[in-house]
Amino acid sequence: MQVPLLDLKAQYAAIKKEMLAAVNEVLETQRCIGGPKVEQLENQIAKVSDCKFAVGVSSGTDAILSVLMALDIGPGDEVITTPFTFFATAGSIARLGAKPVFVDINPETYNIDPAKIENAITENTKAVIPVHLFGQIADMDPIMEIAKKHNLYVIEDAAQAISSQYKNKKAGSFGIAGCFSFFPSKNLGGIGDGGMVVTNEKTLYEKLLILRNHGMKPKYYHHCIGGNFRLDSIQAAALLAKLPHLDEWSQARRKNAKYYNEKFQNTPVKTPYISDDCLSIFNQYCIRIPNRDKTVECLQKNDIGCAIYYPVPLHLQPCFKYLGWAKGDFQNAEKAANELMAIPIYPELTDEMKVFVADTIIDFLS
Numbered sequence: 001m002q003v004p005l006l007d008l009k010a011q012y013a014a015i016k017k018e019m020l021a022a023v024n025e026v027l028e029t030q031r032c033i034g035g036p037k038v039e040q041l042e043n044q045i046a047k048v049s050d051c052k053f054a055v056g057v058s059s060g061t062d063a064i065l066s067v068l069m070a071l072d073i074g075p076g077d078e079v080i081t082t083p084f085t086f087f088a089t090a091g092s093i094a095r096l097g098a099k100p101v102f103v104d105i106n107p108e109t110y111n112i113d114p115a116k117i118e119n120a121i122t123e124n125t126k127a128v129i130p131v132h133l134f135g136q137i138a139d140m141d142p143i144m145e146i147a148k149k150h151n152l153y154v155i156e157d158a159a160q161a162i163s164s165q166y167k168n169k170k171a172g173s174f175g176i177a178g179c180f181s182f183f184p185s186k187n188l189g190g191i192g193d194g195g196m197v198v199t200n201e202k203t204l205y206e207k208l209l210i211l212r213n214h215g216m217k218p219k220y221y222h223h224c225i226g227g228n229f230r231l232d233s234i235q236a237a238a239l240l241a242k243l244p245h246l247d248e249w250s251q252a253r254r255k256n257a258k259y260y261n262e263k264f265q266n267t268p269v270k271t272p273y274i275s276d277d278c279l280s281i282f283n284q285y286c287i288r289i290p291n292r293d294k295t296v297e298c299l300q301k302n303d304i305g306c307a308i309y310y311p312v313p314l315h316l317q318p319c320f321k322y323l324g325w326a327k328g329d330f331q332n333a334e335k336a337a338n339e340l341m342a343i344p345i346y347p348e349l350t351d352e353m354k355v356f357v358a359d360t361i362i363d364f365l366s
Contacts, residue, residue: 003344003353005305006185010348011249015241022237023191037236042196044243045180048163049172051198053205056231057212060159060181061088063195064129065095066229067155067177070207073098073126080120081129081157082112083313083325084333089131089157090314100323101125102315104330108273110134110286110340113332114142121146127153132161132171134309135187135253135283136274140166140174147175155179159195160283162188163246167277172198182239187253187281188246194235252347253282256354260285260343263358268365284309285345289365292339298364299343304357307342 012019026037038056046054057063073079075097081089083102090100103120106113112130128147130138137158147154154175158164161171162180172178182194199205207224210217215226257280261271270288274280286309289295299306313333315325327334343357 001353001356002303003305003349003357005307005342005344006346007348008184008189011346014348015245018241019191019238022241023234026233026237032233033230035233037233037240038231041231041236041240041243044240045162045196046198048170048243048246049178049198050170051173051178052200053198053202055197055199055205055208055212056236057195057197057208057229058231059193060179060183060195061092062212062227062229063159063179063181063197064088064092064155064157066208066211066227067179067197067204068092068096068098068127069226070204070211071127071153071155071176076124077126078122078124079127079129080117080125082131082133082333083315083330084110084310084336085131085133085157085314086159086310087314087317088159089129090320093129094320098126099124100314100320102323102325102330104332105336106139107332107335109136109139109275110336111136111138112143114139114146117143117146118150121150121152125150125152127155129155129157130175131157131159132164134272134286135161135164135281136272136278137161137164137166137171139275139277140169144174159183160186161281162186163250164281165279166275173200176201176204182235187250187283188239188242190235191238192232192235194231194239196231249347250281253285253345254280256345256347256349257282257285259354260287260345260358263354264362267362269361282345284342286340286342287361288336288339289341289361290339291365292341295361295364296341299357299360302356302360304360305344308337309340309342311337313337
């Protein structure tokens with residue numbers, strides 16, 4: 001049996017008619033950049049996130065980058081974040097000449113550890129970027145308290161967490177801005193790159209609208225140096241076709257996670273810890289196991305998709321060598337990098353597939 005890590009073809013087959021109609025509508029109008037589809041998506045994502053405003057952008061990376069630009073973060077500034085995340089989180093900080101300052105993760109949730117943030121704050125610290133990893137929101141109450149105490153911006157990297165909840169509050173609605181990714185593998189994925197910034201701050205919203213179009217308003221009059229961060233209409237149309245299914249898909253992922261949780265009881269497999277305060281969307285289902293790399297080989301031989309998130313923490317990446325971090329500086333992140341692996345969790349998994357995945361892992365480890 002073949003079980004991919006993610007099967008977007010199965011998802012597409014179920015909504016093919018809706019998707020083709022949505023894309024064809026854009027092709028017929030030839031409104032390919034911005035326009036009513038992008039505005040409609042912005043309104044709906046703002047609503048989903050319990051925020052007043054949303055700005056469609058070209059990717060999740062550009063969502064983070066544009067917010068940092070809008071807040072005038074640059075050379076001499078420091079931004080605190082986690083070393084256990086996709087590169088874009090820290091890469092966006094560094095691209096603007098600011099300094100990424102890493103703080104270790106909570107070993108249970110894999111999100112940034114709030115208890116370690118305050119010790120990393122200096123007179124140059126301007127912001128904190130918590131990452132809501134694998135679909136679970138970080139512990140936001142203490143993060144917001146620390147940020148308020150030190151007058152810091154909080155920018156949520158919610159790329160993997162659209163519609164997730166923490167204490168009944170939605171991802172993206174805690175800080176000054178929340179950043180989403182519509183990369184195809186996300187719970188709400190496009191047919192290419194795309195992203196969104198949500199915020200409750202009108203001034204920031206208005207600046208982001210200008211920044212995403214080269215700082216231009218009106219045409220050919222540039223008030224600041226922005227970028228080409230515009231969202232394509234075809235992406236917006238495809239996402240609008242998918243959005244009504246988001247809750248259903250996330251619920252199916254939670255159902256699959258429940259199956260795995262029960263199946264892996266009394267085995268060497270450590271299943272994801274989800275805080276009682278959180279409703280996760282399980283963008284990934286990452287298990288922690290001994291002999292991780294050998295288990296990956298076993299699954300690959302059995303045609304079962306799996307992936308390592310993330311094999312090298314950011315503080316050990318060659319491009320960040322100039323920051324001066326060394327192996328052992330963030331032990332929880334390093335341990336997670338050596339032991340975590342993702343297994344299939346997507347909504348279209350059949351019962352037979354789930355049994356095959358779980359039994360293969362259990363048989364190998366035993």
